[in-house]
Amino acid sequence: GGGSSAGTPASGTGSAAAPANQTLVVDTTFNLKTVDPGRMFETTGLLIDRALYSTLLTFTGGDVKKPVPDLAESYTASPDGTTYTFKLRSDAVFSDGTPVTSADVVFSLNRVKAIAGNPSFLMAGITVTAPDASTVVLTSEKPNPSIPFIVPNPALGILNSTAVKASGGTDAEGADKNDKAETALNTASQGSGPYTLSSFSTTTQVVLEANAKYWGTKPAYSKVVLRNVAANVQKLNVTKGESQIALDLSPTQAEGMKDVQVVNGASPNVFFLFTNNDPKISATTANKDFQEAVRYGIDYDGLVALAGTGSTQAAGVIPTMFLGSLPAGSGVKRDVARAKAALARSGISNPTVDIGYPSDFASNGIAFGDLAARVQANLKEVGITVNLKGSSVQTALAEYRDGKEQMGLWFWGPDYPDPGDYLVFLPDQLVGKRAGYVKGANPALEALGEKAATTVDDAERVKLYEQIQTELNTSSPFMPLLQPAQIVVAGQSVKNVQSNAVWLATLSELG
Amino acid sequence: MTGATPVPAAEPTLLELTGVAVEYGRRGARVRAVDGVDLTVAAGEVVGLVGESGCGKSSLGRAAVGLEPLAAGSARFLGEPVTTIGRGARPGRLRRLQMVFQDPYSSLNPRRTVGDLVADGVTLGGGSRAEGRTRAAALLERVGLPASATGAYPHEFSGGQLQRIAIARTLAADPLCFVADEPISALDASAQATVANLLSGLVRDSGIGLLLVSHDLSVVRQVADRVAVMYLGRVVEVGTTEQVWSRPQHPYTQALVAAIPRPDGGGVLPADLPGDVPDPADPPSGCRFHPRCPIVEDSCRTTDPRPETVAGRQVACVVRAAPAARADA
Amino acid sequence: MEPLLRVEDLRVELPTRRGLRPAVDGLSFDVAEGEIVGIAGESGSGKTMTAMTLLGLLPHGARTSGSARFDGRELLTLGRRQLRDLRGRQIAMVSQDPSTALHPILPVGTQVTEHMRHHLGLSKSAARAEAVELLATVRIPDPERALGAYPGQFSGGMRQRIAIAVALAARPRLLLADEPTTALDVTVQAGILRLLDRLRRERGLAVLVITHDLGVMSAVADRVAVMYAGRLAESGPRAQVLATPRHPYTRGLLDALPHPEAADDPARVALRPIPGSPPSLGDVPAGCPFHPRCAFAVPACATDRPEPVPVAAGHLLACPPDPLPRDGAAPVPEGAPA
Amino acid sequence: MSSADSALPVPVGRPRTRASRRDLWRFLAKRLVAGAFLCVGITLVSFVLTQLVPGDPAAANLGNRAVEDPAAVAAFRAQYGLDKPLPVQYAVYLGKLVRGDLGESQQSHRTVKADLAEYIPATFELALFAIVLSLLVGVTLGVVAAVFRDRWPDQVLRVVSLAGVSMPTFWIALLAFFVFFYKLGWLPGGGRLGPALTPPPRTTGMFTVDAALAGQWGVLGSALEHLVLPGLVLATYTVGMLLRFTRASMLEILGNDYVRAARAKGLPERVVVVRHVLRPALISIITVAGLAFGSLLSGTVLVETIYSWPGLGQYAYTSAKNLDLPAIMGVSVVVAAVYIAINLLVDLLYGVIDPRIRLS
Amino acid sequence: MSAGSVQAATVTTPDVARAARAPWRSPLALVGLTIIVGWLVLAVLAPWAAPSDPLAQDAAILQAPSGAHWFGTDELGRDVLSRVVHGARISLPLAFVLVAASTLIGSVVGAVAGFFGRWVDSVAMRLADLVFAFPGIILALAIAAALGPQLRNAVIAVVIVSWPGYARLVRSLVLAARTSQYVVSSRLLGASGLRTLFVDVRPNIAGPVLVMSALDIGNAVLLLSGLSFLGLGAQPPTPEWGAMVAAGSQNFDRWWVGLFPGLAILTVVLAFNFVGDTLRDVLDPRTARALRE
Numbered sequence A: 001g002g003g004s005s006a007g008t009p010a011s012g013t014g015s016a017a018a019p020a021n022q023t024l025v026v027d028t029t030f031n032l033k034t035v036d037p038g039r040m041f042e043t044t045g046l047l048i049d050r051a052l053y054s055t056l057l058t059f060t061g062g063d064v065k066k067p068v069p070d071l072a073e074s075y076t077a078s079p080d081g082t083t084y085t086f087k088l089r090s091d092a093v094f095s096d097g098t099p100v101t102s103a104d105v106v107f108s109l110n111r112v113k114a115i116a117g118n119p120s121f122l123m124a125g126i127t128v129t130a131p132d133a134s135t136v137v138l139t140s141e142k143p144n145p146s147i148p149f150i151v152p153n154p155a156l157g158i159l160n161s162t163a164v165k166a167s168g169g170t171d172a173e174g175a176d177k178n179d180k181a182e183t184a185l186n187t188a189s190q191g192s193g194p195y196t197l198s199s200f201s202t203t204t205q206v207v208l209e210a211n212a213k214y215w216g217t218k219p220a221y222s223k224v225v226l227r228n229v230a231a232n233v234q235k236l237n238v239t240k241g242e243s244q245i246a247l248d249l250s251p252t253q254a255e256g257m258k259d260v261q262v263v264n265g266a267s268p269n270v271f272f273l274f275t276n277n278d279p280k281i282s283a284t285t286a287n288k289d290f291q292e293a294v295r296y297g298i299d300y301d302g303l304v305a306l307a308g309t310g311s312t313q314a315a316g317v318i319p320t321m322f323l324g325s326l327p328a329g330s331g332v333k334r335d336v337a338r339a340k341a342a343l344a345r346s347g348i349s350n351p352t353v354d355i356g357y358p359s360d361f362a363s364n365g366i367a368f369g370d371l372a373a374r375v376q377a378n379l380k381e382v383g384i385t386v387n388l389k390g391s392s393v394q395t396a397l398a399e400y401r402d403g404k405e406q407m408g409l410w411f412w413g414p415d416y417p418d419p420g421d422y423l424v425f426l427p428d429q430l431v432g433k434r435a436g437y438v439k440g441a442n443p444a445l446e447a448l449g450e451k452a453a454t455t456v457d458d459a460e461r462v463k464l465y466e467q468i469q470t471e472l473n474t475s476s477p478f479m480p481l482l483q484p485a486q487i488v489v490a491g492q493s494v495k496n497v498q499s500n501a502v503w504l505a506t507l508s509e510l511g
Numbered sequence B: 001m002t003g004a005t006p007v008p009a010a011e012p013t014l015l016e017l018t019g020v021a022v023e024y025g026r027r028g029a030r031v032r033a034v035d036g037v038d039l040t041v042a043a044g045e046v047v048g049l050v051g052e053s054g055c056g057k058s059s060l061g062r063a064a065v066g067l068e069p070l071a072a073g074s075a076r077f078l079g080e081p082v083t084t085i086g087r088g089a090r091p092g093r094l095r096r097l098q099m100v101f102q103d104p105y106s107s108l109n110p111r112r113t114v115g116d117l118v119a120d121g122v123t124l125g126g127g128s129r130a131e132g133r134t135r136a137a138a139l140l141e142r143v144g145l146p147a148s149a150t151g152a153y154p155h156e157f158s159g160g161q162l163q164r165i166a167i168a169r170t171l172a173a174d175p176l177c178f179v180a181d182e183p184i185s186a187l188d189a190s191a192q193a194t195v196a197n198l199l200s201g202l203v204r205d206s207g208i209g210l211l212l213v214s215h216d217l218s219v220v221r222q223v224a225d226r227v228a229v230m231y232l233g234r235v236v237e238v239g240t241t242e243q244v245w246s247r248p249q250h251p252y253t254q255a256l257v258a259a260i261p262r263p264d265g266g267g268v269l270p271a272d273l274p275g276d277v278p279d280p281a282d283p284p285s286g287c288r289f290h291p292r293c294p295i296v297e298d299s300c301r302t303t304d305p306r307p308e309t310v311a312g313r314q315v316a317c318v319v320r321a322a323p324a325a326r327a328d329a
Numbered sequence C: 001m002e003p004l005l006r007v008e009d010l011r012v013e014l015p016t017r018r019g020l021r022p023a024v025d026g027l028s029f030d031v032a033e034g035e036i037v038g039i040a041g042e043s044g045s046g047k048t049m050t051a052m053t054l055l056g057l058l059p060h061g062a063r064t065s066g067s068a069r070f071d072g073r074e075l076l077t078l079g080r081r082q083l084r085d086l087r088g089r090q091i092a093m094v095s096q097d098p099s100t101a102l103h104p105i106l107p108v109g110t111q112v113t114e115h116m117r118h119h120l121g122l123s124k125s126a127a128r129a130e131a132v133e134l135l136a137t138v139r140i141p142d143p144e145r146a147l148g149a150y151p152g153q154f155s156g157g158m159r160q161r162i163a164i165a166v167a168l169a170a171r172p173r174l175l176l177a178d179e180p181t182t183a184l185d186v187t188v189q190a191g192i193l194r195l196l197d198r199l200r201r202e203r204g205l206a207v208l209v210i211t212h213d214l215g216v217m218s219a220v221a222d223r224v225a226v227m228y229a230g231r232l233a234e235s236g237p238r239a240q241v242l243a244t245p246r247h248p249y250t251r252g253l254l255d256a257l258p259h260p261e262a263a264d265d266p267a268r269v270a271l272r273p274i275p276g277s278p279p280s281l282g283d284v285p286a287g288c289p290f291h292p293r294c295a296f297a298v299p300a301c302a303t304d305r306p307e308p309v310p311v312a313a314g315h316l317l318a319c320p321p322d323p324l325p326r327d328g329a330a331p332v333p334e335g336a337p338a
Numbered sequence D: 001m002s003s004a005d006s007a008l009p010v011p012v013g014r015p016r017t018r019a020s021r022r023d024l025w026r027f028l029a030k031r032l033v034a035g036a037f038l039c040v041g042i043t044l045v046s047f048v049l050t051q052l053v054p055g056d057p058a059a060a061n062l063g064n065r066a067v068e069d070p071a072a073v074a075a076f077r078a079q080y081g082l083d084k085p086l087p088v089q090y091a092v093y094l095g096k097l098v099r100g101d102l103g104e105s106q107q108s109h110r111t112v113k114a115d116l117a118e119y120i121p122a123t124f125e126l127a128l129f130a131i132v133l134s135l136l137v138g139v140t141l142g143v144v145a146a147v148f149r150d151r152w153p154d155q156v157l158r159v160v161s162l163a164g165v166s167m168p169t170f171w172i173a174l175l176a177f178f179v180f181f182y183k184l185g186w187l188p189g190g191g192r193l194g195p196a197l198t199p200p201p202r203t204t205g206m207f208t209v210d211a212a213l214a215g216q217w218g219v220l221g222s223a224l225e226h227l228v229l230p231g232l233v234l235a236t237y238t239v240g241m242l243l244r245f246t247r248a249s250m251l252e253i254l255g256n257d258y259v260r261a262a263r264a265k266g267l268p269e270r271v272v273v274v275r276h277v278l279r280p281a282l283i284s285i286i287t288v289a290g291l292a293f294g295s296l297l298s299g300t301v302l303v304e305t306i307y308s309w310p311g312l313g314q315y316a317y318t319s320a321k322n323l324d325l326p327a328i329m330g331v332s333v334v335v336a337a338v339y340i341a342i343n344l345l346v347d348l349l350y351g352v353i354d355p356r357i358r359l360s
Numbered sequence E: 001m002s003a004g005s006v007q008a009a010t011v012t013t014p015d016v017a018r019a020a021r022a023p024w025r026s027p028l029a030l031v032g033l034t035i036i037v038g039w040l041v042l043a044v045l046a047p048w049a050a051p052s053d054p055l056a057q058d059a060a061i062l063q064a065p066s067g068a069h070w071f072g073t074d075e076l077g078r079d080v081l082s083r084v085v086h087g088a089r090i091s092l093p094l095a096f097v098l099v100a101a102s103t104l105i106g107s108v109v110g111a112v113a114g115f116f117g118r119w120v121d122s123v124a125m126r127l128a129d130l131v132f133a134f135p136g137i138i139l140a141l142a143i144a145a146a147l148g149p150q151l152r153n154a155v156i157a158v159v160i161v162s163w164p165g166y167a168r169l170v171r172s173l174v175l176a177a178r179t180s181q182y183v184v185s186s187r188l189l190g191a192s193g194l195r196t197l198f199v200d201v202r203p204n205i206a207g208p209v210l211v212m213s214a215l216d217i218g219n220a221v222l223l224l225s226g227l228s229f230l231g232l233g234a235q236p237p238t239p240e241w242g243a244m245v246a247a248g249s250q251n252f253d254r255w256w257v258g259l260f261p262g263l264a265i266l267t268v269v270l271a272f273n274f275v276g277d278t279l280r281d282v283l284d285p286r287t288a289r290a291l292r293e
């Protein structure tokens, strides 16, 4: 367990309850292509779809360690972790008043899979069945203890299957070509969430209206306007009361703001550095001693300071708010002497390496260029020359994905709030391969990983993941750097402001 | 005065234009600015070419030196055809056929010294720079400027001086024949006289042939041996200066001569030739002058007159030719 | 009675890089109603500046002195408003180049009527009617249609006629014609000269013709003034000045022209240019400005400024040596070929 | 008067209406054909350019995880025709273009046409506001500068105009935003409308016009308010440009004989300046205004990004960043078409102002 | 006939001489020249003139201007003054290089097009049209995006965007000169077209091209910094002015971070425009016209 993700309001909240007819203006930098859950997997889409669509389970507030009931009033897992049975509640209805049935769930989840779009990986290896109208069973090929953490994802929001089919939607094989419902879903939502879609634009603004037929607790704001605004302007807007919520301020920007609530949550994004383990890419970076030199040469505290108030050092690759994260303060500490010794041991004189990173990209207000420059400066003190090879995010991403970078500076954002999502760093896994960390690089670690992937018991899982991370911190080519702050700034009138690691904030919970 | 005879072509013909036509514009809207002109220039002879603005004098002059392609006919210099100037250098044999332009300010490159400009005539013909320099100084003196002018830039000279420099530049190429397109009309009265004298002096002294284009008949008269009068792309009358000036035959020539005011203090209003030169794109049928002609006859509207000998010179006029033909018969 | 225009001792100084320099210096002449007076001289002698002074259209920073009285009113001291009321209405101008003097993109009708309406307060239709009549007077065929046409649609001669119509539109009493025919063919020039002559006779229009062409001068002017470097060289009745010039400069100008009067001379006589070139504004020689180019100059010419003095009835001459014979025969300066 | 003076009728150049109308059509047809070729050239250039990019549109537009899923990548490629050889892709694109189909944007999952239909009016509204403003201010001040040539108003305006063309647009945009929105609060920051308002029913897509048409005065007010800052910022450069140019062309024309002739006619100075000088000067001013419109479009990239103005500039910027090929090509085609249209308009305006062109 | 005397020779004034005298006539040009020289000196002396290392992140972040940091510090605790001063080392040389490259390329293309005419001309001018049809920054955006966000690529993009202006100018001048009387008379004397291009045409083109280059330096600085502002040019931590303004814009209320680099751009561009404008007055009042043809 780690730091709490539920922020506390920086200052006292207003006393009066928000009138029912109030409009909430939320400023955010849009990362939005669609609100069709079957295709959506961008931050802004998640924020919106969480408000439009109910899911089987969900998270409340900032707590993403514990899935809670939504459409499913309860669920049971088989001990082998392959079968999850969800019991649907009976009173849930879609915005057009029709009840939510297991058929809708099956349709919605299968559709995600069939469309083969961005979120389809969530359903990889999972089959959905509905034994009766109020029961849904998810069966995984392999044990998949992540399922309760996957289903809250708004991409797995439950659609009104009748309505979606009517507008061309399908969950059958070939939906990648045949499903035509996206346009309709970008015009009107077909969900059972607290809000409905009123107007939609991927660049300007999205307007939500309270769902009159919502079966749960009615949201406080009758209308939500999400505007696409750059972070710097968000700050001005929220200060001047032009908006109530600003979602993208960096710690630096949020510092010293007056007359607003600054909710300083932690971002689940973990920034990390890797040295390529593949000698074909660089004999230097593949050298274990060199890797150690880098690991102890980096000034983690300095980087955290750079990232601003609220950021923390990433003790391991798993962020604090997720199950299995390493305790705060247990991360690697800078030890220049040790780093120099390691470098001497490596036998490489005057090592010079290139570092790749997306130079035109910033996340949580942190520009990769600044971080890279810091890393460069840190390693120079150790005796390592680092050449900054930043390029556009697309170009850099291509290099990174092809495993061509000698050193890389990237972050991993979770796909779902479960430690299982972090096994990608292991040898021969997604991110591991990008760092030349191939099969057989650390057989013991690989075995641990396989075990963790199939373990269902939480306590057991925590232990396994801590072990994995410790090993990663000792011998892998990865150096977790930091976890930035995720800040929600809100006007005084807004209550219950919490930052959520998956969808930024739960609009329907705001008071 | 007995001189109703053409100047005997004792001197060899330098420039010979036969049936020259010049056209402008693209297909569809072609304008025939010069239409079938015959003209010769012999060594030591000044041939004047006069006519109203737009009648095609410059076009003819430019075609004669190869600056405009011929739409028909031929231009020959020393018996060989004058080729139209292309991208490469002009053939060496044509170097002795030159041209002087109307505007002395724009015919000299303002960024080069007068010495360099004049020396061009030598160096471009293969002469050395040193030769060019000495020659330039000599030529400048020949046209009445101090040799020290070589170091100066064109803007330091008056129009008349510039025109003389331009002539010196032309002379550096040792021309046998040159065309001067209104060389003096941009100049002040006294500069006009200077340049006119210079030109006729050159012709007399060096035996150069000169085709002098001008709209001012009185200037031409002063300088030229023979005069060709153009009207709307055609030569309507060619004869000795004396014939044309004193006893013009073509009604257009007559009008032209009558319109010249004389600065004698006599207070005589010159005679008016009403009307305008028609649009060359759409010339009148028959005789091109007939809409303005005071002696127009019916046949003029249909018959396109060919030059015929009238009173000892060539005249393209049906009416004037008729009595002559009768007399000849 | 005073003539319509009386210019006395007019001096116009123009700003140059080296300060104010006189472009016109001590010029005097009269123009009476119905009279055509010519001003002749080489380029830069100040002819145009004289005309501009009368219209109050000198370049910025110009200074004038002396006097120019029009109909008894002093022009040089008139206020801007009064000058504007005078321009076009009392004194009109026709300038040298008909292709530039008319506005290329305004219809002829507008150009003829705009000031007519402004000055005379005519209605649109009245002005149009008058314009039609005026264009007919200057012999523009189909005046109705011409009003709607643009200058570019007319030939040079026609344009100059239109320019004259424009000048006459507000019924001025004095027309300043600055080289009205220089850009035209002789045949067209003849028509314009006839037109000017007719206008003065039919309308009593006073005309100041500015030209360097002594032929033109001889054809239309009643009286002639010859200027050199901003000063008056000689002035008087046309016949006297042109047939028996007294000033060496006038003589030089005439000699430099082709000699039509020598028509019967079989041997063509070479033209006789005046040596040298006119001084530019700012370095006008002291004394008689013409003396460096003058074949008859005496030492005093280089120092004493010659003032115009009457040498015959109405004939002023600014050349104290007065070297030329009175019979009009061309003199033979020493050194010239016989 | 002598009989010789009685002029024979001479043909006045007759207004060649019929011929000139036919010429006009021919001219238009020629320009349009040339324009079409230009458009094709533009698409080719942008196509080649985007192919030069080392990145992969699938990687750019699919999520982190999806891009590792061969099925998702294949689906994406198939959807956008990226699985075909390049020349075929281009040919397919051209084929669709001819039918008016610009393809589907990879970022917005909408047809590029729909995207453009939304963004073009926004940018057009902004650019139009700016160009009209620039013309009014720039031309007026240019006239003043010319009339007061070399005197103090001219000197001051010279500095003003040079300052205008020297301002970094992005900087002045930020500065104006900071001062007028944040510090003074006089004008709203960013966006096209206040958040509480819904856009007016769409007719032209320009909020001001649509609001006026619908009689929604509150919306109109808000739309106008939102136009002011970005419009002014956008206009700084073009005001400077037009001022300088107006002055220059006015001076050129002031030197003409016909202006002196107009003064000699005793016309009031105002008439001389406006009718006789400004009008011919407009011919060249219009050319420059056309160029200015082009530079405005450049400015919109920066200004729209800063003022959250959902227009073409922002769209171009985000598409370029996301390697959204159909969108980039769509924007290029539109921009080229605008360029062609503006040139055509400028040419036609010449005809309106200048009879010499109209009649020949 | 008498020998006309050479008029009192006013000093010969080829372009260079006139251009050199221009600043002394116009106070604006003098101001501009002073600013440019000032910036050049700063650029050369930056390592000594700047109070600290432009990359050193050793001060507290986002401090307002003070005695210690005249222009304050930025979001990484770097001294803004030092960064602005060092920015001159990037923007100024690049602007010169850029304009020199566009001038060279454009002039050569324009001269070749004007001289050879026909299809060469058509191809070159259609290419130029193509570039003109894109608003500068959009094309630069596409090019910079295609080549990757780097200062070098932004420079290439700006060159690609700006050469056609020169090509059109030079082409129109060559075309005009080709039919000018002095070229024709050289041709008649036996000069080849190519020779007249170098001997007669080139010196007459130099003036207008110089004017255009001078006026373009400002534009180049603007375009380049605009690209950097958008993140397509200089990358962090390079102290480039446009990128610094972008960084400053992240914190509006810390105005000093963006204000000073913006002022630097403004002064440099303004200075070049002051000089360019004066040069235009002196050398070639008609550049603007020729540009359009």
Ligand SMILES: Nc1ncnc2c1ncn2[C@@H]1O[C@H](COP(=O)(O)OP(=O)(O)OP(=O)(O)O)[C@@H](O)[C@H]1O
Pocket: B024, B025, B031, B033, B051, B052, B053, B054, B055, B056, B057, B058, B059, B060, B215, B280
């Ligand atoms: N380059 C050209 N393109 C098209 N038409 C031309 C061109 N040059 C001349 N013309 C036309 O050809 C005709 C004859 O022109 P040209 O210049 O030869 O006449 P000109 O007798 O020399 O006249 P001017 O006395 O005015 O010089 C005119 O109608 C003119 O408009």
Ligand SMILES: Nc1ncnc2c1ncn2[C@@H]1O[C@H](COP(=O)(O)OP(=O)(O)OP(=O)(O)O)[C@@H](O)[C@H]1O
Pocket: C014, C015, C016, C023, C041, C042, C043, C044, C045, C046, C047, C048, C049, C050, C059, C212, C280, C281
């Ligand atoms: N705007 C001006 N500023 C300064 N000097 C001028 C100006 N206009 C003309 N001048 C000078 O004034 C003198 C007289 O010029 P003016 O135009 O009156 O001569 P002109 O006799 O009309 O000559 P032309 O026959 O060339 O028309 C000339 O030396 C001329 O250079």
Ligand SMILES: [Mg+2]
Pocket: B057, B058, B059, B181, B182
């Ligand atoms: Mg001619």
Ligand SMILES: [Mg+2]
Pocket: C047, C048, C049, C178
């Ligand atoms: Mg004059």
